[in-house]
Amino acid sequence: MRVAILESIVMPAGHEVEFDRILINELKRQGHEPLLFVPENFPFKVDYGVDVVYLEGGEVVTYAGASKWKKPFLSILRERRRRSWFKSAAQKIKEYKIDALIIPTGTYRYIKALLDTPLKDSAAAVHVIFHGIGKGEMERFIKQAHRSNAYKNLYLDVISLRDDMLRSDLPRVRKILPPVFLPSTELSTEQGHLTITKEEPIKLGFFGQFRKEKNIERFIDAFVSLNYDDAVQLVVQGATVKPEDGELFESIIKKYSQYSNIKFIHASLIGKDWDAALMSVDALLLPYGAERYRYHWAAMLFTAIGFYKPVLISPEINPEVLEQYSIGEVLNLDTVHTIAQGIQHFVDTLQNNKERYDQGLRDANEQFSHRALIESIINL
Incomplete structure (x- = not known):
């Protein structure tokens, strides 16, 4: 099959970039022919090694650095351009003889825009992927999903561990399981092998995009x-997009600068730098307890699984995973004291639980494989 991926989101690094890489590489592995549909002058962060088709309708619109008064204007402009890109994609599907189109990150607004364009009548299957649907979004999603029912080649694929978006009257709203994120370079790890040893310091890692809600302080x-010496170390990486997030993260670095066993990385890591940083730690910490993580799959959790790192994790983050797989421990976030107790218990038991974590991580990698993701999307 010739499969086009329509990407219109620009990020400095992170999981949007890696998700596109998953789609492209696994499509190739399964014998398909992927290519990219992107707006003109699209700023690629990596070379995906596929043909690129540029869509008519203008460049990507971002809010980065925009003032508050300008954002409403940019929002309107983005909606107009999205419709133009979808209109152009409908024509490119015919021109390039595309069998399936994947929009890798969608919202209810994407459906609304798509239904205003010829793309809704495409002869190729069109898959809009949603990375979870929160309680506040569900009503608007269902409304647009009902509107899309009339178009037999339009599929709304929700990456989720939950079933609350499924309806008998919405046959093309489908649940698909999240994929693990794997090392993208030669710095890969032996399957099921944990790096914890008695001779080396235990290194705990906190990685990903920094936001205030993650309660890092x-x-x-x-x-x-806990007064650990260098035998237990903490690595804290933060990728920041908004200037205010960058300023806050820098203030945190300064606040804890006297601790020799805490290392900060204020940077967006990608490719081999991201792989090397993750491989340098023994376990990953996900202590951010926002309620939305019950509904949206947590990319860092599935990074931990793919890199074979046990996790110390908030109870709100995709609880279905730890209920089924022994890959870490749940952290009580009620107070600083309960958090400290959780860290201490996790550190004390890491070595004793190696075999259990090994098996749990192997099983989870099989369940959330890239093969399963692609097959669930395009095998209708």
């Missing part, structure tokens, strides 16, 4: 209260 305070 409370977690660091708990870690500091």
